[in-house]
Amino acid sequence: MQPWELTPKLDSNPRGRRYGLDGPTKRIVCRANSNLTLAVRDGRVVLATPNRMDEYQVRLVPYNPDFMDESIMWSGTKRDWGDGFNCIRMINNINSVLTTPSDDPRKINDGVQLILSEWKEAENQLWRFYGWE
Known part of the structure; x- marks a missing residue:
């Protein structure tokens, strides 16, 4: 298992609605605890309490086929x-x-750092995208 890093895409919106380049931001939630959403804190990918005003909630970026950014x-x-x-x-x-370190929902709390691991068909490895609206 290895931790991984992701930098949040920051932008400003005076109305408080968070939009990426191709539309509204998305919430990414884990089936093992769908009360939390993907975010970036101190360069680490974590699960956090959902907050549409939090600039560290993850945003999707457009795919550019002319530039390979793995x-x-x-x-x-x-x-x-x-x-x-x-x-x-x-x-x-x-x-x-993408995996949470534990498959026990009681141990999947705000701030838990996500890792990469081998696929085991576990609840803590299943994710879904939601819109904020």
Whole structure:
């Protein structure tokens, strides 16, 4: 297992609505604890209490086929594991999937750092994208 880093895409919006280049920001939640959402704190990818005004909640960036930036190249599985959840994996290593360190929902709290690990078909490896609206 290895931790990974992601830098938040910061932008300003005077009305308080958070938009990326291609539309509203998305919440990314884990099936093991869907009360938290993906965020970046101190250069670490963590789960955090959802807050649409938090500039460290993760935003999607547009894909540019002319520039290969592997740090943003992630994919989801085609298989739906129920309710729209699937795994998120690295494009250059599909054996590494986004995971919480524990599969016990009681240990998946605000601030828990996410890791990459081997796919085990566990609840703490299943993710879903939601819009804020």
